[in-house]
Amino acid sequence: MSQHDRFARQLHKMLLSRRLPQPDHSGTREDVGKHAIVTFSTISAPSISLSTIALCGLPFFLRVPLEEPTPILLGLRRAVKSLSSSGAAAGEERLMVMSVEDTSETYAGALAETIERMESDGDFRQRLVDKWGVKGWRGGMLCIELEAALYKAGLMKRWEVLVGVS
Amino acid sequence: MPIRLQSHPFPPLLTPQNSQLDSPAELSIPSLPLLLALLVALGLYLFCTSSANRFDETLHEDKYSEALTALMAIFTPTKSSWPSDILDATRRASISRPGRGFVSSADSGSGRGEIRLGFSVVYKHILNGDLELQPTASVDLVKAMLLEREGMEVDGWKIKVVVEWRWVWGVSLWIVKGLGSRLVNLSELWNDDVQKVILVSAAGYMRFVLTVAVIGPEFIGYVSSQRCPLTLPFTSLNSRFWQNALKSLPHA
Numbered sequence: 001m002s003q004h005d006r007f008a009r010q011l012h013k014m015l016l017s018r019r020l021p022q023p024d025h026s027g028t029r030e031d032v033g034k035h036a037i038v039t040f041s042t043i044s045a046p047s048i049s050l051s052t053i054a055l056c057g058l059p060f061f062l063r064v065p066l067e068e069p070t071p072i073l074l075g076l077r078r079a080v081k082s083l084s085s086s087g088a089a090a091g092e093e094r095l096m097v098m099s100v101e102d103t104s105e106t107y108a109g110a111l112a113e114t115i116e117r118m119e120s121d122g123d124f125r126q127r128l129v130d131k132w133g134v135k136g137w138r139g140g141m142l143c144i145e146l147e148a149a150l151y152k153a154g155l156m157k158r159w160e161v162l163v164g165v166s
Numbered sequence: 167m168p169i170r171l172q173s174h175p176f177p178p179l180l181t182p183q184n185s186q187l188d189s190p191a192e193l194s195i196p197s198l199p200l201l202l203a204l205l206v207a208l209g210l211y212l213f214c215t216s217s218a219n220r221f222d223e224t225l226h227e228d229k230y231s232e233a234l235t236a237l238m239a240i241f242t243p244t245k246s247s248w249p250s251d252i253l254d255a256t257r258r259a260s261i262s263r264p265g266r267g268f269v270s271s272a273d274s275g276s277g278r279g280e281i282r283l284g285f286s287v288v289y290k291h292i293l294n295g296d297l298e299l300q301p302t303a304s305v306d307l308v309k310a311m312l313l314e315r316e317g318m319e320v321d322g323w324k325i326k327v328v329v330e331w332r333w334v335w336g337v338s339l340w341i342v343k344g345l346g347s348r349l350v351n352l353s354e355l356w357n358d359d360v361q362k363v364i365l366v367s368a369a370g371y372m373r374f375v376l377t378v379a380v381i382g383p384e385f386i387g388y389v390s391s392q393r394c395p396l397t398l399p400f401t402s403l404n405s406r407f408w409q410n411a412l413k414s415l416p417h418a
Contacts, residue, residue: 050338054329055312057337062289135293142292142299149304155312 008082011038012095015165037160038083039103041147042076044157056156059146062139076100076159083163093165100161104151107158111148115141229260233281236323240303240310241288249296255283259323280317280324285333 043056084097117124118141128137150156233256234248243249248256259279291297299307310318310327317326 050334051329052312053341054334054337055308057341058329058333061333061337061340134295138295139289139293142289145299145304146308149308152305153308153312155308 005082008085008095011083011163012165015095015163016093037162038079039158039160040079041151041156041158043155052155056150059143059150062146063143076157079159080161083161095163095165098162098164100159102157103160104156104158108148108151111144111151115144115148118144229279230257232321233260233279233323236320236325237281238300239320240300240306240318240325242298242300244295244298249291251287252283252291252297255287256281258282280326282326282328285311285327285329288327 043053080097080100083095118128118137119125125137128140132140147156151158234253237248237252237256241252247253259281261279288297292299306318307327310325311329317324319325
């Protein structure tokens with residue numbers, strides 16, 4: 001069982017046991033908490049070479065000492081397949097992919113907001129500087145800027161996959 | 167002795183002991199005019215290029231400041247002057263021309279050079295706070311890094327940011343390593359605390375049409391864990407996503 005299949009299985013179990021945190025605007029219906037959004041980024045450059053991979057990986061790689069992003073060898077197609085083919089025992093509700101959305105633009109916007117906040121929000125900045133040091137704070141900003149640029153330049157895409165049990 | 171000198175004008179290079187050929191004497195005689203011709207050609211070339219450079223020195227200051235202005239499209243120096251290695255790279259750019267010798271010296275007045283910067287240098291200066299990325303230039307920087315051959319063009323200047331091999335190597339190694347050991351930890355992370363992962367639950371009463379986007383080739387995905395305050399906005403992004411989704415539903 002590959003790593004992402006294992007993840008899909010765990011997610012499935014969590015959804016079945018309703019262990020996911022509730023969102024603010026959750027309703028009072030009984031099936032609340034049956035859904036989850038999985039978001040990830042993929043390379044979507046027209047041609048993939050070693051230098052493209054290096055360039056796309058760079059903002060994540062530079063961030064490693066700060067927050068440990070994890071690379072996975074997995075495209076959208078396989079991610080969706082893996083999320084929708086988690087084996088269900090008899091009587092269990094099946095894990096299903098309900099929607100796949102390209103949120104690159106919104107996400108790049110959110111990253112830009114983060115940079116803005118990192119720069120101008122004194123409190124937030126101080127917390128980051130305390131945690132990472134001044135160099136870490138500057139490096140973190142560069143990483144986010146580069147990442148946002150990758151989405152804007154169309155080299156990477158951000159996906160939101162909505163999954164649920166039913 | 168004098169006869170031997172004539173037949174071997176360059177004893178250390180063409181001694182019979184060192185040579186793999188059967189008859190060194192036969193070889194050394196025709197190679198003498200050849201070597202002389204080469205020396206003359208080299209001398210001529212050096213003379214031409216040095217005179218061209220001397221010609222350039224007069225234009226140098228103009229070009230230099232022009233190149234620095236072009237560089238301002240991407241970076242801003244935070245101190246009163248640019249870091250010295252950036253200045254060096256720019257100086258090199260304002261001297262070097264696309265070609266050398268007679269042909270290019272004719273159009274060296276209009277021809278502008280290319281500014282080549284290593285990503286390591288840029289990264290170092292940004293970390294030290296000597297250099298800042300222009301607020302709108304991050305896409306340009308990525309393009310200057312991606313289009314390594316063409317570079318990014320500003321006022322006729324080509325700016326290239328070279329991602330050195332050690333970065334390519336580092337990222338590749340990181341991907342390979344991540345595929346192995348850390349994946350196990352990640353699944354534990356997922357199991358323990360969902361808040362750590364970019365994974366947000368949603369209200370269960372929504373129904374969505376399956377819309378699978380058609381995409382180009384892609385085979386590497388990144389999942390980042392949410393253990394630092396940096397990723398807080400991501401959750402708000404998600405809730406906004408849901409608010410929009412709610413609005414689009416007829417009865418929500």
